[in-house]
Amino acid sequence: MEKGRVCVTGAGGFLASWVVEVLLSQGYVVHGTARDPGDAKNAHLNKLAEESGKLKIFKADLLDYDSLRSAIDGCIGVLHVASPVPPTSVPNPELELLEPAVTGTLNVLKASATSKVRRVVYVSSVASVMMNPNLPKDRAMDEACWSDKEYCRKTGISNCLSLLSLMASFQNWYCLSKTEAESQAFDYAKSNGLDLVSICPSLILGPLLQPTLNASSAVLVNLLKGMPDPAPNRIRHIVDVRDVAAAVILAYEKPEAEGRYICSSHTINTVNLVEKLRSLFPDYNYPKNFTVGEEWGYFSNERLKMLGWTCRPLEETLVDAIRNYQGARLLLG
Ligand SMILES: NC(=O)c1ccc[n+]([C@@H]2O[C@H](COP(=O)([O-])OP(=O)(O)OC[C@H]3O[C@@H](n4cnc5c(N)ncnc54)[C@H](OP(=O)(O)O)[C@@H]3O)[C@@H](O)[C@H]2O)c1
Numbered sequence: 001m002e003k004g005r006v007c008v009t010g011a012g013g014f015l016a017s018w019v020v021e022v023l024l025s026q027g028y029v030v031h032g033t034a035r036d037p038g039d040a041k042n043a044h045l046n047k048l049a050e051e052s053g054k055l056k057i058f059k060a061d062l063l064d065y066d067s068l069r070s071a072i073d074g075c076i077g078v079l080h081v082a083s084p085v086p087p088t089s090v091p092n093p094e095l096e097l098l099e100p101a102v103t104g105t106l107n108v109l110k111a112s113a114t115s116k117v118r119r120v121v122y123v124s125s126v127a128s129v130m131m132n133p134n135l136p137k138d139r140a141m142d143e144a145c146w147s148d149k150e151y152c153r154k155t156g157i158s159n160c161l162s163l164l165s166l167m168a169s170f171q172n173w174y175c176l177s178k179t180e181a182e183s184q185a186f187d188y189a190k191s192n193g194l195d196l197v198s199i200c201p202s203l204i205l206g207p208l209l210q211p212t213l214n215a216s217s218a219v220l221v222n223l224l225k226g227m228p229d230p231a232p233n234r235i236r237h238i239v240d241v242r243d244v245a246a247a248v249i250l251a252y253e254k255p256e257a258e259g260r261y262i263c264s265s266h267t268i269n270t271v272n273l274v275e276k277l278r279s280l281f282p283d284y285n286y287p288k289n290f291t292v293g294e295e296w297g298y299f300s301n302e303r304l305k306m307l308g309w310t311c312r313p314l315e316e317t318l319v320d321a322i323r324n325y326q327g328a329r330l331l332l333g
Contacts, residue, residue, distance in 0.1 A: 006252070007031040007075040009068075009108060010082025011057065012042040014214040015123065015204055018245035019079055020045070024052045026249070033060035033071045033082065041212045062104025069111040077252050078120045080108045083181065085174070087215040093173035101177035102184055109188050109196070119195040121251045123244075124182040126202045126237060126264060126299060131175040140300040143200075143260040146183070152176035182260075197251045201244045202237035202264035202299065206317050207324035220321060223274065224284040224331055231270060231287035235294045239265045240317040247309050254307055264299040265311040280315065281322055284331075 003026060010016045011032025023030050032049075034042050037057045049055040058071035062082055072078055083101045090096040105122065112120045131147035155172045182198055189196035204216050213221060219236075247263045268276070271293070274286045301309070325331050 003027040004077065005029045005031065005075045006077040006079060007033065007072045008079045008081060009033045009060070009062070009071075011055075012039075012045045012210055013081060013085075014208060014210060014217065015201075015241055015244055015248075016079075016081040017044060017209040018206075018241050019081060019248050020048065020055065021209060022242075022245050022249060023079075024048065024054055028054070030055045031058055031071050031075055032056070033058050033068070035059070035061050041210060043211060044209050062100045062107060065107045065111065068107050069114065072108070072111045072115045072117065075115065076118050078108060078112045078117050079123075079248055079252060080105060080120060081123045081248070083123070083177070085215045087218055089173075093177075097173050097177040098180060101181040105181040105185050106188055109185060109192070109194060113192050113194050117194075119197065119252060120189070121248050122182065122185050122196060122198045123248060124198045124200045124260070125175075125178040126200050126262060127171075127175040128179040128182045129200055129262060129299070130297065131172060131179070137295070137297070140298040141262070142300040143262055143303055147175050147179040149176060149179055149183075152179060197257045198260045199244070199247050199251055199304075200260055200262045200264075201247075202239050202262075204241050204244055205238055205321050206241035207320050208328065211328070213330055217321070217325075220318075221325060221330055223270075223277065223286070224281070224322065224325075225333075226285040227287045229287055230289035230291050231274075233270045233290040233293040235267065235269050235296055236273060237264045237267050237299055238314060238317065239263055240312045243309070243311045247304055250304075250307055250309055257307055261304040261307065261309075262299050262301055263304055263309075264301055266314040267296070267298055268314070269293055269296075276314070277318060277322075280319060 008016050008020050011020050012034045020030050020032055037059050060067035060071045084097050128147050129145045131152050135145050152172045152175045251257045271290050
């Protein structure tokens with residue numbers, strides 16, 4: 001039985017490909033947007049469209065309102081996943097990160113309101129939750145926590161003295177893009193009577209459906225292929241891509257869903273992650289030395305669990321991801 005017509009933005013991306021796959025398997029008709037549907041990186045989407053007969057691909061850019069309007073027209077729900085997630089720093093973060101994230105999200109919401117969509121689910125990030133030096137350290141971060149926009153902007157200006165400083169400044173621009181987009185989205189939804197729910201995932205890992213490597217999967221691939229010594233001993237908050245897709249659909253389907261939901265399953269530092277990986281896949285070139293570790297912090301996923309969400313064990317995510325990378329020959333060279 002057809003469950004309804006929904007639009008997924010950025011349908012060819014890592015997370016969105018899983019969202020589309022699950023929606024189709026559950027009987028939805030899907031309008032998927034892609035900036036360049038004919039690009040080889042969207043081959044999996046075109047194949048899915050052909051095989052299912054229930055996926056229609058629309059060429060749309062987040063900064064082109066009319067293209068979004070055409071894709072959203074006739075849909076009862078919108079799952080807004082698209083946003084820039086570049087693997088490294090970009091020359092002009094205002095233009096390349098902030099503009100598509102913020103103006104793009106407002107364009108999606110405006111088109112959704114005009115098309116009388118019943119609910120929009122926006123995929124935000126823990127980047128909009130955690131980047132705030134004033135958050136209390138003695139308890140888990142929950143949905144009441146917001147990143148501090150001014151702090152993100154200030155620390156986004158790198159002194160360019162080291163690679164670590166460059167990486168941190170870039171990360172803070174990304175945090176700013178997600179925080180601005182999510183907070184402005186809730187303001188817009190409130191003023192325009194739009195039903196909006198957000199999902200805030202942590203580092204998403206798991207098997208890829210798309211043929212190219214995305215930024216978060218590159219974190220695990222780099223750990224397997226060899227990193228500079230000593231490797232940074234980061235705290236990683238990890239969630240499986242299939243569990244995030246399930247969370248997005250749960251947030252869309254459950255009538256009682258409202259507000260924000262943190263979507264994070266496991267917290268581990270790089271030293272312990274490498275130990276776990278070595279026990280599962282002993283033959284890779286793991287880092288041997290690590291820098292002094294970061295301060296631990298945790299997220300609460302209680303709110304999402306109350307909605308009925310469950311998550312996989314970390315081992316399952318790692319094993320499925322790495323077997324998938326091996327099959328796609330992403331670990332060679
Ligand atoms: N991966 C993570 O660890 C993680 C964690 C928390 C939150 N998130 C959020 O989850 C969402 C998906 O991330 P992902 O990891 O799946 O990234 P991804 O594979 O890089 O996918 C990003 C998608 O956004 C699209 N996009 C970027 N700029 C666009 C624009 N101007 N117009 C239209 N589409 C645009 C890309 O389309 P093109 O193919 O045309 O470039 C791509 O389909 C993002 O909102 C991200 O912030 C990701």
